Amino acid sequence: MVWANPTAGVREALAPLLRRFGPEYWREVDAARAFPTEFFDAMGRAGYFGTFIPEGFGGADAGPAVASLVVEEINRAGGDAAAINAQMSICRTLVLHGSEEQKRRWLPAVARGEVRFLAVAATEPGSGANMQELASTAVREGDGWVLSARKVMISFAEHTRLMILLARAEEGTTLFLLDLDEVGEKVERHPIRMIANRMTTSVFIDALRVPDEARIGPAGGGLRCLMDGFVVRRVLAAAEAIGNARFLLERSVEYAKTRETHGKLIGVHQGIQYPLVQAHMKVEAADLMRWDVLDRVARGEEAVARSAMAKVLASEAAWETTRAALTTFGGWALAAEYDCERKLREGTVFVFNNLLMNLIADKALGLPRA
Numbered sequence: 001m002v003w004a005n006p007t008a009g010v011r012e013a014l015a016p017l018l019r020r021f022g023p024e025y026w027r028e029v030d031a032a033r034a035f036p037t038e039f040f041d042a043m044g045r046a047g048y049f050g051t052f053i054p055e056g057f058g059g060a061d062a063g064p065a066v067a068s069l070v071v072e073e074i075n076r077a078g079g080d081a082a083a084i085n086a087q088m089s090i091c092r093t094l095v096l097h098g099s100e101e102q103k104r105r106w107l108p109a110v111a112r113g114e115v116r117f118l119a120v121a122a123t124e125p126g127s128g129a130n131m132q133e134l135a136s137t138a139v140r141e142g143d144g145w146v147l148s149a150r151k152v153m154i155s156f157a158e159h160t161r162l163m164i165l166l167a168r169a170e171e172g173t174t175l176f177l178l179d180l181d182e183v184g185e186k187v188e189r190h191p192i193r194m195i196a197n198r199m200t201t202s203v204f205i206d207a208l209r210v211p212d213e214a215r216i217g218p219a220g221g222g223l224r225c226l227m228d229g230f231v232v233r234r235v236l237a238a239a240e241a242i243g244n245a246r247f248l249l250e251r252s253v254e255y256a257k258t259r260e261t262h263g264k265l266i267g268v269h270q271g272i273q274y275p276l277v278q279a280h281m282k283v284e285a286a287d288l289m290r291w292d293v294l295d296r297v298a299r300g301e302e303a304v305a306r307s308a309m310a311k312v313l314a315s316e317a318a319w320e321t322t323r324a325a326l327t328t329f330g331g332w333a334l335a336a337e338y339d340c341e342r343k344l345r346e347g348t349v350f351v352f353n354n355l356l357m358n359l360i361a362d363k364a365l366g367l368p369r370a
């Protein structure tokens with residue numbers, strides 16, 4: 001097997017920056033429900049936002065293996081890579097399907113971190129995960145479009161300048177790029193408080209006129225354009241979950257080696273050891289699947305079902321690791337200063353896997369579609 005691991009040096013390069021933004025920084029950001037501005041800006045200055053952007057547009061074009069290591073390492077250091085993941089990867093839709101004009105205008109500034117591109121507005125109150133039956137509409141008027149939308153659970157919508165909006169045109173689902181500096185007044189945003197600090201909002205748009213130049217890809221081709229990015233999005237989600245798991249596992253092992261009760265280290269007890277061993281094995285197995293997918297992507301091979309498997313396995317391994325960390329830390333697991341409770345909350349974001357199971361049933365096993 002040819003491992004697609006062109007990532008030598010990435011962990012080492014990131015380490016000093018991640019040491020500056022340790023778990024205490026993330027605890028404060030989480031408690032304040034704030035955007036991690038200082039960390040985000042530091043990552044921008046260090047050049048990580050150009051990971052998927054071609055060199056001709058100011059990026060480094062380093063690819064998905066590097067991106068997956070970046071998000072894993074942030075979480076493994078006790079951080080939350082969600083905003084960094086969004087800024088690195090949402091612009092891929094523009095890289096793959098944007099017009100020359102859109103790419104020239106936005107990609108260099110996104111690569112530098114000067115323009116935040118953090119939001120995709122797909123989910124609706126009535127449609128949930130089903131992006132084929134959107135109620136939000138795009139109606140042609142003259143040489144432009146009139147957009148009306150009701151979206152829910154949209155991450156970072158209050159912290160981004162650029163947003164991709166999915167709406168139903170006559171031809172089918174279509175993507176639009178909104179510059180919220182320009183049209184933000186007509187884009188109502190209301191926070192939806194979640195268990196984790198994902199800065200989710202509802203988004204309401206009422207008869208917003210945009211020029212045809214705001215469209216990304218062909219009218220009616222929106223789902224196809226978005227789906228081109230799904231394999232990489234899944235592998236990055238897997239890497240984030242693996243990073244969370246490794247943070248908790250490393251912390252738990254350290255605690256088990258140093259915490260004494262009744263004159264003994266708690267790490268001698270099988271009741272502590274076995275859950276950690278199980279968690280370790282499952283995280284390592286999920287990681288192999290993650291690198292297998294990256295290897296296939298690097299060789300230009302199809303990896304739809306395996307990317308879904310990598311995400312499901314990694315999120316389940318992380319969930320099991322969280323349970324083992326709770327057992328290891330006992331009551332202290334629930335105290336904010338130990339970070340287990342924060343990682344427990346952040347980990348909930350990764351556990352929704354039903355639609356990926358449907359995909360695996362169909363693509364890997366050939367079972368009839370739900």
Ligand SMILES: Cc1cc2nc3c(=O)[nH]c(=O)nc-3n(C[C@H](O)[C@H](O)[C@H](O)COP(=O)(O)OP(=O)(O)OC[C@H]3O[C@@H](n4cnc5c(N)ncnc54)[C@H](O)[C@@H]3O)c2cc1C
Nearest residue numbers: 120121122123127128129153154155198200349354355370
């Ligand atoms: C923290 C967070 C951030 C989010 N950020 C964004 C964002 O930035 N942009 C965005 O567009 N959306 C975002 N979402 C929304 C997310 O994409 C939706 O939660 C998801 O699409 C599912 O929609 P729903 O929650 O309405 O569930 P529903 O679609 O109502 O489904 C409910 C449950 O039924 C299951 N289910 C539904 N259909 C099937 C089926 N056919 N087979 C088996 N099970 C099924 C689902 O898996 C789920 O468990 C975010 C959600 C969260 C929690």
